[in-house]
Amino acid sequence: MTDCITLAHGSGGRDYRELVETIFAPAFQNEYLSPLTDAAVLPAGDRIAMTTDGFVVNPLFFPGGDIGRLAVCGTVNDLAVSGAIPRYLSCAMVLETGLPLDTLRRIVASMASAAKEAGVVIVTGDTKVVEAGSCAGLTITTAGVGVFPAGCVIPPQQPQEGDVILCSAPIASHGMAVMAARHNLAFDPAIESDVRPLNHLIRAVLEAGVSVRAMRDPTRGGVAGTLTEWAGTKLNITLEEDFLPVRADVRAACAILGIDSVYVANEGVALFSLPAEQANLALAALQKAGCKEAAIIGSVANGHGSVFAKTHIGTFRRVLPPTGELLPRIC
Amino acid sequence: MNTIQTITERIANAAAGLPQTTIMEVCGTHTHAIRRHGIRQLLPENIRLVSGPGCPVCVTAEEDIALALALAKLPNVTLFCFGDMMRVPCGDESLLQLLSRGADVRIALSPLDALAFAKEHPAREVVWYGVGFETTTPHTAALLENAKRDNVKNLSVFSAHKTMPNALRALLGEDSGVDALLCPGHVASITGADAFRFLPEELRLPAAISGFEAEELLVAILALVTMQKSGNPALINAYPRVVKPEPNETARALVDAWFTPCDAVWRGLGMIPQSGLSLLPEHSKYDAVKRFALKPVVVPFRNACRCGDVLRGGIEPTECPLFGKVCVPQHPLGACMVSSEGACAAYYQYEGAGI
Numbered sequence: 076m077t078d079c080i081t082l083a084h085g086s087g088g089r090d091y092r093e094l095v096e097t098i099f100a101p102a103f104q105n106e107y108l109s110p111l112t113d114a115a116v117l118p119a120g121d122r123i124a125m126t127t128d129g130f131v132v133n134p135l136f137f138p139g140g141d142i143g144r145l146a147v148c149g150t151v152n153d154l155a156v157s158g159a160i161p162r163y164l165s166c167a168m169v170l171e172t173g174l175p176l177d178t179l180r181r182i183v184a185s186m187a188s189a190a191k192e193a194g195v196v197i198v199t200g201d202t203k204v205v206e207a208g209s210c211a212g213l214t215i216t217t218a219g220v221g222v223f224p225a226g227c228v229i230p231p232q233q234p235q236e237g238d239v240i241l242c243s244a245p246i247a248s249h250g251m252a253v254m255a256a257r258h259n260l261a262f263d264p265a266i267e268s269d270v271r272p273l274n275h276l277i278r279a280v281l282e283a284g285v286s287v288r289a290m291r292d293p294t295r296g297g298v299a300g301t302l303t304e305w306a307g308t309k310l311n312i313t314l315e316e317d318f319l320p321v322r323a324d325v326r327a328a329c330a331i332l333g334i335d336s337v338y339v340a341n342e343g344v345a346l347f348s349l350p351a352e353q354a355n356l357a358l359a360a361l362q363k364a365g366c367k368e369a370a371i372i373g374s375v376a377n378g379h380g381s382v383f384a385k386t387h388i389g390t391f392r393r394v395l396p397p398t399g400e401l402l403p404r405i406c
Numbered sequence: 407m408n409t410i411q412t413i414t415e416r417i418a419n420a421a422a423g424l425p426q427t428t429i430m431e432v433c434g435t436h437t438h439a440i441r442r443h444g445i446r447q448l449l450p451e452n453i454r455l456v457s458g459p460g461c462p463v464c465v466t467a468e469e470d471i472a473l474a475l476a477l478a479k480l481p482n483v484t485l486f487c488f489g490d491m492m493r494v495p496c497g498d499e500s501l502l503q504l505l506s507r508g509a510d511v512r513i514a515l516s517p518l519d520a521l522a523f524a525k526e527h528p529a530r531e532v533v534w535y536g537v538g539f540e541t542t543t544p545h546t547a548a549l550l551e552n553a554k555r556d557n558v559k560n561l562s563v564f565s566a567h568k569t570m571p572n573a574l575r576a577l578l579g580e581d582s583g584v585d586a587l588l589c590p591g592h593v594a595s596i597t598g599a600d601a602f603r604f605l606p607e608e609l610r611l612p613a614a615i616s617g618f619e620a621e622e623l624l625v626a627i628l629a630l631v632t633m634q635k636s637g638n639p640a641l642i643n644a645y646p647r648v649v650k651p652e653p654n655e656t657a658r659a660l661v662d663a664w665f666t667p668c669d670a671v672w673r674g675l676g677m678i679p680q681s682g683l684s685l686l687p688e689h690s691k692y693d694a695v696k697r698f699a700l701k702p703v704v705v706p707f708r709n710a711c712r713c714g715d716v717l718r719g720g721i722e723p724t725e726c727p728l729f730g731k732v733c734v735p736q737h738p739l740g741a742c743m744v745s746s747e748g749a750c751a752a753y754y755q756y757e758g759a760g761i
Contacts, residue, residue, distance in 0.1 A: 258515050332515075333438075333490075333746065388410045388620045390444025392756035398736045402489030403515055 080174040085204025098180055099166075099200055102187040107163070107198040115198035117163055120222045124159035126150060127218035135182065135212050137256040139248070139267030140342070142215055143182035147189035147197075148272050148342055149294065150219035155274035156290040156345065158229045158281065159221025161193060166200040167216040173207040182213070193272035195219070230287045234305045234348035238288055240312065240373035241347040241357055243276055243366045244269060245320040246298055250339035250401070251328045258403065266324050269343030276364040277345055283360035289348040292341065296397040299337040301346050302373070302382045303396040311378025314394060317387050320368045332403040337384070337394060339401065348375060413624040414448045420631040421450045427634055428454045428583055429627060430719045432574060433590030434461030434747025435618055441752040443620040445627075453631060456719030457742075457749030459573060459675060460590060462538040463490045464741040464748040465717070467671040470566040471496040472703035474535050475504060477564060477694060484510040484527070486520035487535035488542075490745045495738060496705060517549035524553070524561040533694045536565045540596040543567045543683060544657035547664045550685075550692055562694040567683040568670055571601050576678045577718060578609055584719055586612040586630040588623075591645040598653035599643045606639035617645040664689055673741040674713030711740040716749050723750040730754060 083090040100111065107115040130146040147164060154161040166186065170179065190197055223229065234240075252268040254260070273292055280287060293301040298319070306312045314337070321329070321336050329336045349357055354371050361369035382394040421427070431437055437457045440446065446455055459465045471494055478485040478501055485501070492502040492513065505511045510530075514520055517534050524532035536546040546563060553561045570593050578584055589602045594615045605613035612633035616626030626644040633639055643649055661683070670682025685693045694700075711733070712726040723729050723742065733739040735751050742750035 258513070259519075260515065386442075386444055386620070388443060388448070390447040392442055392444050393758055395755060399493070402492055402513060 078176050080170045080172050080176065080179065080204055082172055082204055084170065085202070091202070094202065098176070098183055102183045103166070103190070103197040103200070105196040105198065107196060115163070117198060117220070119162070119220065120225065122223050124154050124157045124221040124223070125218065126153040126157075127216065128153060129214060129216045131211060131214045132253065133211050134256050135178065137253050137268055138265035139252055140270035141182055141185050142213070143185035144189040145270050145342060146215040146217045147186050147193065147195070148270050150217040151193040151195055151272045151274055152292040152342070152345075154219045154221035155272070155277045156292050157221065158227065158287075158290070159223055160278065161195045161219055161221045161274050163220045164190065164195050164197045165218040166197050168200070168202045169210050169214045170202055170204050171207045171210055171212055172204060174212055179213070189272065193274055227281070228286070230290055232289045234289045234310060234312075234375045235350075236310065236375060236377045237351055238348045238375040239351045239354045239371050240302070240314070240375065241349060241354065241361070241369065242298070242320060242372045243273070243345040243347075243361055243369050244343055245322045245325065245368050246293075246341055246344055247321055247325050247329060247336035247339035249342040250297070251325045251334075253340075254332070254401070254403070255328060260328070262324060262328060264324075266328055269341060271343040273343065273345045276361060276366055279360045279364040280347065280357050283356055285349055285353045285357045285360065287347055287349050287357075291346050293344055293346055294342060295340050297336070297338045297340060298344075298346065299335075299382070299394050300397045303394065305348060305375075306378070306380045306382050308380040309377065310380065311376050312373055312382045313376070314373040314382065314384045316384050318370050318372050320370050334401050334403065338397045409621055410448070410624065413621065413628055417448075417453070417624065417628045417631055418450050420628065420635050421453050424452055424631070424635055426452050426454060427585045427631065428456055428719060429586045429588055429630055430456050430458045430584045431588040432458035432460040432570065433592065434464070434745065435592065436588060436590065436616065436623070437461060437749055438747045438752050439618045439620075440623060441756040443623070444756070445620065445623055448624065449627070453627070456584070456722075457716070457752070458577065458719055459672060459717040461742070461745050461747040461749070462542070462568065463488075463494060463745035464713075465568065465672040465674065466491070466494065466537055466566050467673050468496050468705040469671060469703055472705055473695065473700055474501065474564060474566075475499055476700055476703070477533050477535070477698065478504045478509045478511050480531070480698060482529075483531045483533055483698075484512060484523065485533050485535055486512050486514040486517070486523070488537060489513045490747075491535060491537055493738070494744045517545045518552065521549055521552055521556070521558060521561060524558050525556070528560055530560060532561045534561070534563045536563050536567050539568055539570050539590075539593050541592040543661050543665065544596065547660040550664050550689065551660060553692070562692050562697045563685065564694040565665070565684055567665070568672070569667065569681055569683065571597065571604070572667075572681045573672065573678050575604065576681070577675070578605070578611065582718065584611070586634055587614075588626055588630065589613050589615040591615055591617050591649060594645070594649045596654045596657050599641065599649050599651045601653070603641050606641050610639050612639040614642040614644045615649050617648065674711075674717045676714075713740040713742050716740075716742050723753040726750070730758075
């Protein structure tokens, strides 16, 4: 076997088989994948949740994570916020020729480790090979299936007047970690991505008996994206800027680059909209699940689809839906 | 009572009895911070804050943007610029659009990124698109200084740099409608506070140099209102932790070694004498416009856009007929909507219905 991806790895022949048997199968090993048949046959309940997501990230490795961990956590988290228990993942990769096999091994190992952390198994997969320069090293598409425990209540994904907004962890870490890595910003220590599976902490909240009205992991578009969507056209959401958890290093990076943390992507944050009277119950469950910085960051009222941020000096500014790519500013 | 309440109350007391008083800020970061902090909500009704031409991205002439676009289209050129220049439109094009069509345009956080790239890619022609006031020009000069020292031959600069004090002098003549100036803290850290002394001494305008935190802005506004009330205009340095009376000599020497003042067109305001910076004749080989023999571009003026009035503090962004309708941050038509630090963009982003 060569030490780089070649077109032969995409041929479906001997090299392809070798790639699967020496890299993917040992890392992802589980009873559903092992037969290496065309489709995995899986047990599930009467209802399942299903999702898919494609992952492209430059650079492939960034402080706190890599594209592999991201591809597992992203899909696990999309399932988890639907109220499902994530169970199975698929993994389709597009690899460029010239990609070092060591890089692939590291990414696959990282996927396996994230899957273990989340308690999911990668049950099927595929690889394709394209010419160097056509897909930024490699891209990963994962699909996921989750199950619902018998008798569970599926969150309606609709906030209501009188709800509070709960945030599980400090925001904006992932987006700033990637931006810092992409632009070679030498923050010391480096800003680490928060990429992590959220299913266990979400389970903790649901199992505490909280009637969660809506849950979301605010990835692209950040907290602002989720809240403006939740506000829709009939609710107003007020964000308390003072209570919004942001790590000090991330806050500093945002200030230097002129970027508003509420628009920055997260990969390890869950937002909940839930009845105000259950806020303490949910907070306690989150803290018990290790979310020491979980906080109530806002409230929901009837209105006409606006999101406001209350500033530390008691004034208000509006928070608009995200638009376009976040670009660092001039000075 | 907290600090904010104390200062707010003192501003209210000082403002009592004053006629409508207009304070202009001339720094994009101030514009952004004032809107973001919601400072206006804490001021009495007779104190009006308006945004002057302080956003370097916004005041970059369309003619200059057209030249940058022309540079980016050259086959062997890699153009480096600050992130917020990417979206600035000229006609139907922007650097971001050229990038998506395959042009080699890169975002730099420091001009020195361009130098590192030029060294690694000797076959490419690397151009730094220099935009900004006194705070950013020294960085461009440092880039040139390093390129010369390291004998890097494939690097040149397209300078759209501008200077602030001369522009203010031109803008704040008779009948400007501006009563007091909130002076730019970052610019003053390079020029020295004394560069703004002409405001009270020649133009009889109270002036205060401010930092960027809510508390700092309010303290500077309090100083301005107090001076306006007493009728004794002066220059107050309300940002002494950063700004000294005298200039930053290192930065000034660096800029003087490479640049010379020139007339410059400001988007929305027109030509302001001696308010731009071009490379000194002896450094013309580093001048991208000369190196690539670019011809000046004539850009048709958009009549409906009232950026000029916004940048002079004559109208609020909402008084422009295009604001928030056809001119929005995603599709800016006018200068003030293009950068997050532009007067219209900051207003659009943070204020409006319900505030």
